[in-house]
Amino acid sequence: MKRKITLKQIARELDVSISTVSKALKNSKEISADTIQKVQAFAKLYNYRPNNIALSLKNRKTNTIGIIIPEIVHHFFSKVIRGVELVANKRGYNVIIGLSNESFSKEVINMEMLANGSIDGFILSMSKETLQQQDYHHFNETMSQGMPIVMFDRVVSDIKCDKVIVDDFKGAKNAVEKLIANKCKSIALITTKDYVSVGKLRTQGYLEALHENRITPEADLILKMDDTLDYEVHLETLEAEIEQLFKSNKKIDGVFAVNELYALSAMKVARKLGLSVPNDIQVIGFTDGVLSKHATPSLTTVSQHAQQMGEKAADLLIDKIETEFDTEEEQFQTVVIPTDLVERESTK
Amino acid sequence: MKRKITLKQIARELDVSISTVSKALKNSKEISADTIQKVQAFAKLYNYRPNNIALSLKNRKTNTIGIIIPEIVHHFFSKVIRGVELVANKRGYNVIIGLSNESFSKEVINMEMLANGSIDGFILSMSKETLQQQDYHHFNETMSQGMPIVMFDRVVSDIKCDKVIVDDFKGAKNAVEKLIANKCKSIALITTKDYVSVGKLRTQGYLEALHENRITPEADLILKMDDTLDYEVHLETLEAEIEQLFKSNKKIDGVFAVNELYALSAMKVARKLGLSVPNDIQVIGFTDGVLSKHATPSLTTVSQHAQQMGEKAADLLIDKIETEFDTEEEQFQTVVIPTDLVERESTK
DNA sequence: TTTTAACACGCAAACGTTTTCGTGACTTAT
DNA sequence: ATAAGTCACGAAAACGTTTGCGTGTTAAAA
Structure with a gap:
């Protein structure tokens, strides 16, 4: 097990100084063609590479x-x-x-x-x-x-x-506008609590889209999840909340979710309640994820270009x-x- | 914009040597309590941290x-x-x-x-x-x-x-055995070409499970995909191949796929052909992925504990x-x- | 009072580079 | 033959640490 070779070792072997070796490897014109040739041959033979740490220092x-x-x-x-x-x-x-x-x-x-x-x-x-x-x-x-x-x-x-950053506001607004254009009359929002800036902005985009289309936002249609919980493990909690949302607002015909998991869960709950996506409810998520692409039905999303x-x-x-x-x-x-x-x- | 402070600077400020500073910070008993106290106070004030690169060298x-x-x-x-x-x-x-x-x-x-x-x-x-x-x-x-x-x-x-490594062989064998125990009579394998060791081992596991259960493997039921293609982009190719497999072997009632995407595609194709999973065809994949969990129906898999x-x-x-x-x-x-x-x- | 020992600290080397500067040995020009 | 100039190379410092060892000062022991 041989250690990595250093300038010093090359210098000793070739009986020249360290500086000569260093310069020779850089084709310095201070060094004779002879020496350059000799040093470079030796260096190549022993596969010399400068030590990154020394360089960094x-x-x-x-x-x-x-x-x-x-x-x-x-x-x-x-x-x-x-x-x-x-x-x-x-x-x-x-x-x-x-x-x-x-x-x-x-x-x-x-x-x-x-x-x-x-x-x-x-x-x-x-x-x-x-x-x-x-x-x-x-x-x-x-x-x-x-x-x-x-x-x-x-x-x-x-x-x-x-x-x-991503234009969370505009991305969300576009998504909701799409739902509106698709004739959705009652659009729910599934989002996170406001301290996460992206959740906040997406929520604002949702509200703005409604506002510009003269739709009065309803507090009932907005579900703010506590995302300190890891919903990969507490999926049931998430689904239960969404089910509650759907059940108490039967008129919901569109959902905008601020991430992939919320959107997928919404689709899952919809299916469970006998609602067809996209016929009864249309869903849009927000992400770049792989889930959206392979879901059934596949999920329309706002892509972030991560x-x-x-x-x-x-x-x-x-x-x-x-x-x-x-x-x-x-x-x-x-x-x-x-x-x-x-x-x-x-x-x- | 102040640079990070070094031992040398502390030494100069406190009018002691570099080594004294270094030792003082380590509570060396070579150094007087006075000096230690002085140096440590100064170091804390300026938030001294040793330079990793120098240490590495x-x-x-x-x-x-x-x-x-x-x-x-x-x-x-x-x-x-x-x-x-x-x-x-x-x-x-x-x-x-x-x-x-x-x-x-x-x-x-x-x-x-x-x-x-x-x-x-x-x-x-x-x-x-x-x-x-x-x-x-x-x-x-x-x-x-x-x-x-x-x-x-x-x-x-x-x-x-x-x-x-993961016990690819045994994992695959178990999966196929599960399908057999579940009354599958004609089990297809969707795998990669053999140069990828894991694909090869999983294929062997499949064969072994069949063999131990006295089922004669049929070449027709084994689909070897060329995985130099990125099937995330060439999904259709993948699905077309699988569709071909299903159509020419209508008796298939079980599928073991060596990864998640193959398994999901198999389910998708099955659905397209009007086959129900798991009633008509049961499917097992191999992976730790997130797709399996959120697919519909969710996918039984061999977990690798990545x-x-x-x-x-x-x-x-x-x-x-x-x-x-x-x-x-x-x-x-x-x-x-x-x-x-x-x-x-x-x-x- | 002299010797010894403890104490508190500084010097210098080392890790592996790069680079500036100095210096012998030649060569060339005068 | 001497001055000037090249040429080819080496010495040393620097980057920021750690650490073995040397050393001057003081206090304790003889």
Whole structure:
């Protein structure tokens, strides 16, 4: 088991100095053709590669970006990662991941671990707990130390940094407008509590669409789920709530759900109650997920283009990393990725 | 924008030497209580944290593990990552990801990037292309440089390293036995071509179950898909093939599919042909995915316990990293994670 | 008063690079 | 023959740590 070879070892073997080896490998014109040839041959033979850690230390640059997300077993986030990884690799960066598991303290710990030299910048989406507690000190501290942050999807305006978001408001509005155009008269909304910014915005989009079409929103038709529960495990609770909604509002003929699972559950409950989708009830969800595509009937959704978000976030971050324009005060931008309404079988 | 503070800066401010600061922070008894108190107060004030990169260089240890997978937008792999991340963090390690995108060359490049000092060891699952080309030089080279590798799921016996696999053979056999016990007389198999080890083993499990029950396998009932195609985009091709299978073998009353998508497609085609699942045809898939749970009818599957695989792989790897027992020749182990048959609505 | 020991701290090397600068040995021009 | 200029290379510093060892000061023991 041989260790990785270093400049020092090559130097010793070839009886030259370390600096000569280093320069020879870079085809420096300070070094004679003879020596260059000799060194490069030896280096190739032993498959020399410079040690990244040493380079990082010397250059004060790791060429690695950290990504902190609440959860990885989730199509949206894994697609974002794929996007990040794609452009990161293309631009010579590695990606290191940290999972907050929706916990504030894990988010803080993870960021601290990575912030101490391991990476050049962060791409992150806040945990629900952080959103609830509204404690953003770790973000601000990280940035004050000169480490750039790009946030995506779950953002708050209090934090001054680059952001990549989806137009939740317009996406939701479009979806509801589609239902209205499809002759739905009584459109229910299944959403989350308001502290999650995206849920809030989608709810507003729903209301705006109703308003513009002179439909009076009814509180009865709006179901706000407590999403601190993991509904992958408490599916029955979710379904029971929706069933209750449907039963007490028989006139419902359209449903807009702010995520995939809510939408699927709505369809499931509808079927259970003997209602046909899309004939009796039309359903639209909000996501990029795989469930929508393979559901029966397949689900019409607002697509978020998660991968594109990841790509954009990575580009923004690397741009920031690579310009040391500390000159004028920082300029932050918020990029809005447009949504698409992907029409499938759950709408007419 | 202040840079991160270093020992040197603390030393200069407090007019002591760097080593004194370092020792004071570690409560070394070489240092007076006075100085310790002074240094620690200052360090806390400025929120000093040692630079990971410098530590990595000094200790020749990064406390980071690399994970190379073919694809991240995939429930199985993201669950594995979650498992890896879970135990890695618990044991003080970070996780850095590389995606091979099922490509041999990207796998090689990614490994080379990480192998040069960035990480202490690899956890990986081979790309399809690597499996086809059977070129494993990059794995062997990496290991010969003293970097441990743990492989999971897609493995080959030619490579000597720790492995974590699922008992594909037994899992498949159990599933088919279940179908047989449920009175299926004509059981079809939808699988991949044999170069993917897992597909091959699952096929063998299928055959073995038939054999033990004195059922003669029929070539007509075995559909081998070319999985170099991405069936997420070529769904129609997949469905057409399955439809062909069903139409030319009307007696089929059971289907075992080696993954989730094949199984779902089989159900979809069955429905299209007016066959009821599970009354006319019972279906079992193989995976941990989310589709199975939310499909209609929900799909009975062989669960792989992906997260557990990730956890085990991480433990194996870190164990190996942390024992420098170069003494006797290396001992490699292959851990088999048992599968579970999760019964849902697609079987009786 | 001298020797010894404890104490509190600094020096320097090491991890593996890159890069600036210095310096001998030649070569060329005067 | 001497001055100037190339050429080819080495020494050393720097990135931020940790740690073994040396050392000056003081206090205790002889």
